Amino acid sequence: MGDHLDLLLGMVLMTSPVFGISPCWFDGRMAIYHFCNLTQVPQVVSTTERLLLSFNYIRTLNTSSFPFLEKLQLLELGTQYTRLTIDREAFRNLPNLRVLDLGGSQIDFLHPDAFQGLSHLLELRLFSCGLSDIVLKDGYFRNLKSLTRLDLSINQISSLYLHPSFQELNFLKSIDFSLNEIHTLCESELTPLQGKTLSFFSLAKNKLYKTSSGDWGKCMNPFRNMVLETLDVSGNGWTVDTTGNFSNAISGSQIFSLNLAHHVMGSGFGFNNIKDPDQNTFAGLARSSVIHLDLSHGFIFSLNSLLFGTLKDLKVLNLAHNKINKITDQAFYGLDNLQILNMSYNLLGELYNSNFHGLTKVAYIDLQKNHIGIIQDQTFTSLRKLNTLDLRDNALKTLNFIPSISTIFLGSNKLVTLPKINLRATFISLSENRLENMDDLYFLLQVPHLQVLILNQNRLSSCNHRPTSAKNLSIEQLFLGENMLQLAWETELCWDVFKGLSHLQILYLNNNHLNFLPPGIFSDLTALRGLSLNSNRLTVLSSDDLPSNLEILDVSRNQLLVPNPDLFVSLSALDITHNGFICVCELSPFINWLNQTNITLFGSPADMVCTYPDSFSGISLSSISTEGCDEEEVLKSLAFSLFILFTVAVTLFLTAVLMVIKLRGFCFICYKTAQRLVFKDHPQETEADTYKYDAYLCFSSKDFEWVQNALLKHLDAQYSDKNRFNLCFEERDFVPGENHIANIQDAVLRSRKIVCLVSRHFLRDGWCLEAFSYAQGRCLSDLNNALIMVVLGSLSQYQLMKHQSIRGFVQKQQYLRWPEDLQDVGWFLNKLCQQIVKKGKKKKKDNNIQLQTIATIS
Known part of the structure; x- marks a missing residue:
């Protein structure tokens, strides 16, 4: 009964939409009409060899139902959705029929001569047709000279009195009476089968001898003079x-x-x-x-x-x-x-x-x-x-x-360690135990003639330092999946576990939490053809990690972000699905290789997707374009872009330098104008000050006219309301008749800054040099930089150094020099103003030093 179910399932799958075939279809040799709502047999061509008509509404079969189909060998009429009537010689137009399947169709009427003319029929399937004992008693199967298999399971047969025509079925080998209602069985019922050899005879699930103890002496032996290869x-x-x-x-x-x-x-x-x-x-x-x-x-x-x-x-x-x-x-x-x-x-x-x-x-x-x-x-x-x-x-x-036997299965026990016994086996399975120490693995690898060793789902994680394993020239397959080898190998021990296994062909290291492979771990595995590293944590593979003769590699479910395709060129099959690929240009060689390789790739493209960047997350690698990632094109484009950028930058820089050199005065004026516009509504607060003057201008009286035009008109508040500095100079602010030294001392002490305008006249003026000395003294006493020295004209360093007081200042402090180019005057005055308002330090009574803040000029 299993055969017809397999055939039925195969036909249903063949006609399903998955295969792209209509359920009502024929090609000249096979005709498939499943679920076509047929009420009668369709007309098919004479070359048809297989005709499948299950799952329809065919009610009647008679001599005219079928055209003459000389080549038809298989007819399937099972599982009709209505009760079936089969008239006399209904199949006479099918002279070469080999298999007739009526299983699952409720037969309302079956003529005793219904199967006449089927002299070449080999198999008759009448399971679950609602048939009774009559089909056995009244000779329904006479003249079926070639019949070898008869399936009458799942019917309503209660007695096995066989018609004498069964004696003529010389080729009959298999009879299935399972799942009927047969309660007793006697020798007289099966007399026509005596002398036959049957390969299969089934009386399963009939409640045989269940309700009656049976008259064993009267019924005698039902299988007398029969040879049964299988009795069920x-x-x-x-x-x-x-x-x-x-x-x-x-x-x-x-x-x-x-x-x-x-x-x-x-x-x-x-x-x-x-x-x-x-x-x-x-x-x-x-x-x-x-x-x-x-x-x-x-x-x-x-x-x-x-x-x-x-x-x-x-x-x-x-x-x-x-x-x-x-x-x-x-x-x-x-x-x-x-x-x-x-x-x-x-x-x-x-x-x-x-x-x-x-x-x-x-x-x-x-x-x-x-x-x-x-x-x-x-x-x-x-x-x-x-x-x-x-x-x-x-x-x-x-x-x-x-x-000492060849094959031992010991999986799913409670073994914690292995005794060092004398084992001799070619196949040992110890999966799903509790082995922890890799000493047990070393021991098993030394078993003579061992070819297959299975240690999956143990706890191999610890390792004692021990010498290299002895050579094993017999082991061919080693299964170490679902252990914890990472814990052992990260201690840098047991890296020699595969040494000497020169005949090993298959190695499983899946699910071992591996985030690295020990150097040279596979160096001795010269015969290795298949390697499984799936479901680990490997982030990178190098050319030294894989054996040179490897053909099949499984590195699925790892963390190979940007794999190198050169590692896989010698393989014949590869599984690299479910890795977290980073889809950047560095991955383009691998993507190009995937699209061009002849290697068998396991898994579907949907299992190879990007995880980063977010814009590509979940997208299959087969959908990723590598355009723009060609290194030569990118380098050419980048070189040209850099050349243009560099040329433009140099041009702009040189232009800016020339503009600043030639128009630096105008640029400075623009800068100050913009500064005033930005900060005009946000004047800075002026801190409280104890000084009477912002600065004391010390210069030779012979330079007064120049000083007045160059400085006082632009800085002193009494010359213009736009100026904010309160300046002190001898011609205006010294008290007439007062001792000149006292006036100088008073001006130096009461001014925040002392600006000495050193010119040729200044160096010849004793009072000026005296004032310079007083200013230096104040700097030393107050520990500040109150003295500002401005050199006028073309005085050389040598001329300045001839004066002792000035020489000490020049050696330790910086000084300003009046610009020679008129367009730099504005910049110089701004620089001088910044020096004047720069915070200084004043000595208090408690010798503490405090910063004073002066508001900036407009």
């Missing part, structure tokens, strides 16, 4: 007594595979009113040559002594999904040829040395999904032929019981 009587809910009676009834019939799954044999856990099978339960099968026995999905609690003692030919025994908690001594005695034993999904807690005695040829034992916590040391040592032991999903904490 599962799901009938048989007890120990029913199973024993059935075994005795079919004694002598050759049944190679017997399926008794989904039974109710056994006391289960905590019940004593239902028996477990014993040595008499299967005794009737002694001469049946049973090779495969399925007793899964039941309630067997205890495997009793000599339970299978008569099954000398048994090679496969399935006891999975029971409640087995106890294996008595000699439970497996007699199973001299058993090769496969499946006891998974039971309730075993301990295994003892004697549990598997008698299994001299067993090669595979499946004990996964039990609760095994303790196993005696010699439990498996006597099993000389054992090569595969599956102990996954148990509670083991030690491995002292492990024999």
Whole structure:
């Protein structure tokens, strides 16, 4: 029944919109008319080989329903949405039909001659058609000389009295009567099948012998003189007594595979009113040559002594999904040829040395999904032929019981460390345990002839300093995913763990929190072809990180922001999805490589998106343009732009310099005008001052006319209301008749600043030199810079240095020189005003020094 479901699903998928095919479609060889609301068979061309008409409303099939289709081999009429009537010789125009599928269609009327003319029919599917015993009793299948498979499951058949025409079906191999209403089965019912060899005969889920104990002596053996490769009587809910009676009834019939799954044999856990099978339960099968026995999905609690003692030919025994908690001594005695034993999904807690005695040829034992916590040391040592032991999903904490076998499954246990025992295996699985120390990995890598080692989902994170691992020339696949190798490697230990593994071909290091790869970690892996580094925290890969012969690389789900495409050119397949790409010009070589490479890229373009900058966040790399990121073009454009910018800047600078040199006076006037306009409404407050004069102008009387025109008219407030300085000079402010020295001293002390206008006349005037000395004395006493020296004319440094008082000032202080160019006078006067209003220091009675603020001039 599974085959027709697979075919039906395949056809539905083929006609779905995903494949771009209309549900009503034909191409000359195949015609698909699913869900087309048909009420009769459509006209198709004579070359049609497959005609699919399921999911329609076809009511009647008769001799005129089909045109002559000589090449038609498959006809599917299942699951009609109305009851179906099939008249006599309805399919006679289909002489070469091989498969006829009517499954799922409720047949309201089926003529006994409906299938006549189908001499080449191989498979007839009549599952779930609402058929009764009549189809078996009245010869509906006569003349189907080539029929090999007949599916009558999920119908309303209650009796298996077969029409004598079944004797003519010489090629019949498979009959499915599962999910019907058959309660009893006797030898007389299946007489037409005697002498035949059937590959499959199913009576599953019929409640067979469920409601009646059955007259076993009267019914006798229903399978007499038959050879059944597989007999399926599962799901009938048989007890120990029913199973024993059935075994005795079919004694002598050759049944190679017997399926008794989904039974109710056994006391289960905590019940004593239902028996477990014993040595008499299967005794009737002694001469049946049973090779495969399925007793899964039941309630067997205890495997009793000599339970299978008569099954000398048994090679496969399935006891999975029971409640087995106890294996008595000699439970497996007699199973001299058993090769496969499946006891998974039971309730075993301990295994003892004697549990598997008698299994001299067993090669595979499946004990996964039990609760095994303790196993005696010699439990498996006597099993000389054992090569595969599956102990996954148990509670083991030690491995002292492990024999030298080729394949060991120990995943999902509670192993914390490994004892240093003598292991010899080609395949070891220790995934989902609690191993922490990498010493265990070093130990396992030294197991002779080991080819596959699985250590996924452990806790490998610590490392003791130890010598380099011995060479292992056999291991080919190593699985270390979902550990914590980062914690071990960041201590700079165990970087030699892969040394000597020159035959390793597959290596998994996924989910290890790696943010770096130790230098030369893969240097010895010369045969490595596949490497998984996915789901780590790697931000960069270098050419030295990857083996030279690598073909398949998985670096998905890392943090490779700007990967270098040169690393991947030798690969044949790459998965680099789900990395946080930064979409800047540095990524353009990688984007160009993605668009041009012939390497197989796993994942879709939607899994390779930008995360930065924000304007590109979530955009696929395939949609990013690299135009403008060409380095040569960018450099040419940048060089030209810089040349233009530099030329313009130099031109503007030279122009500005020339303008300042030639028109500096005009520029200064403009500057002062703008300053007055900006600050005219925001005059600065003048601080309180104890000085009578802003400045004392000390100059030779012979220079008065020049001083008056050059300075006083522009600075002194009595010369113009626009001027704000209160200046003191001898011709106006000295008291007549007063001692001249006293006038000089008074002027020096009562003025904030002393401006000495040093000219040739000044140097010859003794009173001027005396005033200069007094001013210097005040500077020394008050510790300020009250003295301002302005040199007039072309006096040289040598001429100034000839006078002792002036020489000391010139050596320690800066002085001003009157400009030679008239356009610089305005600038000079502004500079002088700034010196006059500059805050000075005055000595207090307590010898403290305080800054005084003078308001600036307009």
